[in-house]
Amino acid sequence: MNDTFLKACRGENLDYIPVWIMRQAGRYLPEYQAIRANVDFLTLCKTPKLAAEVTLQPVDILGVDAAILFSDILVPVESMGMRLEFSDKEGPVLSEPVRSKSAVEKLIIPDIEVDLPFILETISILRKELENKVPLIGFSGAPFTLATYMIEGGTSKNFLNTKKMMFQHSGVFDYLMEKLTVTITSYLSAQIKAGAQAVQIFDTWAGILAPFDYKKFVLPYLKKTISDIKKEGVPIIYFVNNCAGILQEVKKSGADVIGIDWRIDISDAIKKLGKKTVVQGNLDPCALFMPKEKLEDRVKDILWKAEVANGHIFNLGHGILPQTPVENVIAMVEAVHYYGRKS
Amino acid sequence: MNDTFLKACRGENLDYIPVWIMRQAGRYLPEYQAIRANVDFLTLCKTPKLAAEVTLQPVDILGVDAAILFSDILVPVESMGMRLEFSDKEGPVLSEPVRSKSAVEKLIIPDIEVDLPFILETISILRKELENKVPLIGFSGAPFTLATYMIEGGTSKNFLNTKKMMFQHSGVFDYLMEKLTVTITSYLSAQIKAGAQAVQIFDTWAGILAPFDYKKFVLPYLKKTISDIKKEGVPIIYFVNNCAGILQEVKKSGADVIGIDWRIDISDAIKKLGKKTVVQGNLDPCALFMPKEKLEDRVKDILWKAEVANGHIFNLGHGILPQTPVENVIAMVEAVHYYGRKS
Numbered sequence: 001m002n003d004t005f006l007k008a009c010r011g012e013n014l015d016y017i018p019v020w021i022m023r024q025a026g027r028y029l030p031e032y033q034a035i036r037a038n039v040d041f042l043t044l045c046k047t048p049k050l051a052a053e054v055t056l057q058p059v060d061i062l063g064v065d066a067a068i069l070f071s072d073i074l075v076p077v078e079s080m081g082m083r084l085e086f087s088d089k090e091g092p093v094l095s096e097p098v099r100s101k102s103a104v105e106k107l108i109i110p111d112i113e114v115d116l117p118f119i120l121e122t123i124s125i126l127r128k129e130l131e132n133k134v135p136l137i138g139f140s141g142a143p144f145t146l147a148t149y150m151i152e153g154g155t156s157k158n159f160l161n162t163k164k165m166m167f168q169h170s171g172v173f174d175y176l177m178e179k180l181t182v183t184i185t186s187y188l189s190a191q192i193k194a195g196a197q198a199v200q201i202f203d204t205w206a207g208i209l210a211p212f213d214y215k216k217f218v219l220p221y222l223k224k225t226i227s228d229i230k231k232e233g234v235p236i237i238y239f240v241n242n243c244a245g246i247l248q249e250v251k252k253s254g255a256d257v258i259g260i261d262w263r264i265d266i267s268d269a270i271k272k273l274g275k276k277t278v279v280q281g282n283l284d285p286c287a288l289f290m291p292k293e294k295l296e297d298r299v300k301d302i303l304w305k306a307e308v309a310n311g312h313i314f315n316l317g318h319g320i321l322p323q324t325p326v327e328n329v330i331a332m333v334e335a336v337h338y339y340g341r342k343s
Numbered sequence: 344m345n346d347t348f349l350k351a352c353r354g355e356n357l358d359y360i361p362v363w364i365m366r367q368a369g370r371y372l373p374e375y376q377a378i379r380a381n382v383d384f385l386t387l388c389k390t391p392k393l394a395a396e397v398t399l400q401p402v403d404i405l406g407v408d409a410a411i412l413f414s415d416i417l418v419p420v421e422s423m424g425m426r427l428e429f430s431d432k433e434g435p436v437l438s439e440p441v442r443s444k445s446a447v448e449k450l451i452i453p454d455i456e457v458d459l460p461f462i463l464e465t466i467s468i469l470r471k472e473l474e475n476k477v478p479l480i481g482f483s484g485a486p487f488t489l490a491t492y493m494i495e496g497g498t499s500k501n502f503l504n505t506k507k508m509m510f511q512h513s514g515v516f517d518y519l520m521e522k523l524t525v526t527i528t529s530y531l532s533a534q535i536k537a538g539a540q541a542v543q544i545f546d547t548w549a550g551i552l553a554p555f556d557y558k559k560f561v562l563p564y565l566k567k568t569i570s571d572i573k574k575e576g577v578p579i580i581y582f583v584n585n586c587a588g589i590l591q592e593v594k595k596s597g598a599d600v601i602g603i604d605w606r607i608d609i610s611d612a613i614k615k616l617g618k619k620t621v622v623q624g625n626l627d628p629c630a631l632f633m634p635k636e637k638l639e640d641r642v643k644d645i646l647w648k649a650e651v652a653n654g655h656i657f658n659l660g661h662g663i664l665p666q667t668p669v670e671n672v673i674a675m676v677e678a679v680h681y682y683g684r685k686s
Contacts, residue, residue, distance in 0.1 A: 158629065159629070160632070163632065167633040210605045210608075211608045212608070244587035263550060264587070264588035265588070268591075284506070289506065289510055290510040321503060
């Protein structure tokens with residue numbers, strides 16, 4: 001098996017820099033669209049055979065060094081008792097947002113094997129299929145990011161409801177974060193027991209907070225989640241979107257790998273995180289629309305700057321966009337493997 | 344006249360830290376809503392008597408240390424020949440986005456006195472009304488931020504059209520930025536000649552870029568704009584939203600004052616900008632929903648941290664939200680004046 005990705009997570013010596021892509025199983029691939037033509041998004045997430053099939057597509061098509069379970073960060077939120085729908089225009093909609101103590105009280109702590117068996121079954125299919133290929137990454141949303149969706153009822157511009165709960169009813173907010181921390185911990189542990197060889201925690205919305213609030217309202221729950229999963233013995237990646245202002249705090253998360261977005265120079269990020277960190281990132285997803293020579297220059301720049309870190313996993317700074325040309329993605333993967341050779 | 348704000352811009356000694364609020368003339372004020380009940384947003388911007396009236400409201404109601412011209416950053420864009428509408432749900436809509444060389448070619452460089460006389464008339468009314476009160480700030484969108492609206496046709500999630508133009512047709516992008524730079528320079532110069540005593544350049548969307556792209560595609564036009572306006576002799580404030588990852592570049596803009604958003608600790612920003620900088624900001628607009636004691640603590644924290652800079656103008660880290668309780672805004676202004684005393 002190609003274990004370059006796992007070695008990079010552990011800061012070990014490598015033959016070349018590994019690469020995978022956030023949302024690598026997705027709408028930019030015609031092969032994915034062919035499957036989605038017959039099945040809606042949530043059904044796809046919940047049908048192990050199909051979810052496994054789309055998970056495998058980018059491994060074969062792009063030649064990436066890791067597969068990531070195809071699912072959505074809101075799947076466990078649905079299993080907590082919320083009604084979840086996906087609209088093509090608005091994205092996820094949780095029709096009854098959580099904005100009171102009684103709403104938090106009603107939330108169920110799911111039993112992963114009973115309530116989300118399809119996730120574990122997808123993982124077990126994937127481990128067999130990936131046996132001689134690449135490692136499998138499991139994932140979850142971070143407690144704060146899931147909390148924002150639950151409180152706002154979907155995405156938001158200003159996250160005012162979330163911040164109102166934090167600032168006016170911090171007891172209710174803490175109660176929600178505690179329930180999420182327990183759920184996420186058991187969700188990730190179950191994924192690892194089922195066969196996930198690394199996990200990524202996505203904190204898509206942590207970057208909307210002032211550093212003081214990140215430290216006070218987000219970091220404690222994240223540290224608890226990470227330290228509880230650590231005993232499962234697989235690498236933990238913590239991806240923080242819009243991280244530039246909060247990296248000094250992110251550093252304290254305890255994760256093995258820190259994933260960063262593109263709005264910060266990777267040199268600057270490594271300076272803040274310390275050279276002992278393994279860093280993941282950080283090409284602007286829109287750079288995949290560049291002519292290939294320019295795209296290669298960007299790849300080289302990131303690779304060279306990240307050489308001072310304890311390890312580097314190449315990735316985009318956020319999920320790949322649906323309009324992205326597949327040939328450019330392949331060119332990017334090839335450029336990482338070519339210019340990231342270590343011998 | 345209370346010239347504390349102007350003294351702060353120049354890094355002079357002060358009796359107390361001045362404060363004003365981005366979007367201080369706006370929907371959170373019942374007095375503003377009373378006027379808007381009878382007139383649409385764009386008409387309000389273009390009717391000097393009414394625009395002056397709403398500009399003055401927060402000066403009297405809140406006791407802030409500066410007034411800022413009531414207008415919209417897209418008003419000069421309309422005068423360049425684009426059709427502009429405001430929808431309550433979607434915000435600004437420019438129905439024929441600029442996405443080709445020929446579209447850029449068609450754009451007019453407006454003659455401010457002929458095409459935007461109402462702006463200059465509003466300023467001249469305001470200077471009379473403000474004579475014994477506070478200074479008047481004029482403003483414009485920055486070249487890049489205006490370019491994004493023109494290319495996207497409004498706000499955007501990923502700014503893909505903007506980045507595609509930058510990455511695939513940089514000559515067209517540069518041509519647009521050049522036209523915008525000329526327009527903005529003459530727009531701000533005209534405002535200053537009409538009586539604006541300081542100007543703020545709003546770069547709402549600069550923070551969506553990787554630092555490399557900010558440096559290459561944004562900074563040169565901004566530096567040109569600022570150096571051309573400098574000869575008018577009034578302080579220039581450059582506000583960059585989501586600035587944390589690009590402050591090392593922002594530092595080179597040549598502005599007298601750098602305005603920062605709330606997603607970075609103000610100590611960290613001052614470290615990056617250097618202690619010779621005058622800094623403006625940076626309370627999270629959502630902090631105005633806190634109970635007053637907590638709000639005061641946040642105000643104090645920012646004031647104390649900013650003491651090491653060459654000067655500090657208190658402000659929010661972005662525009663005030665329409666739902667904000669007015670009494671909390673007044674409490675914030677009072678807290679700045681009380682805890683920001685220098686004697």
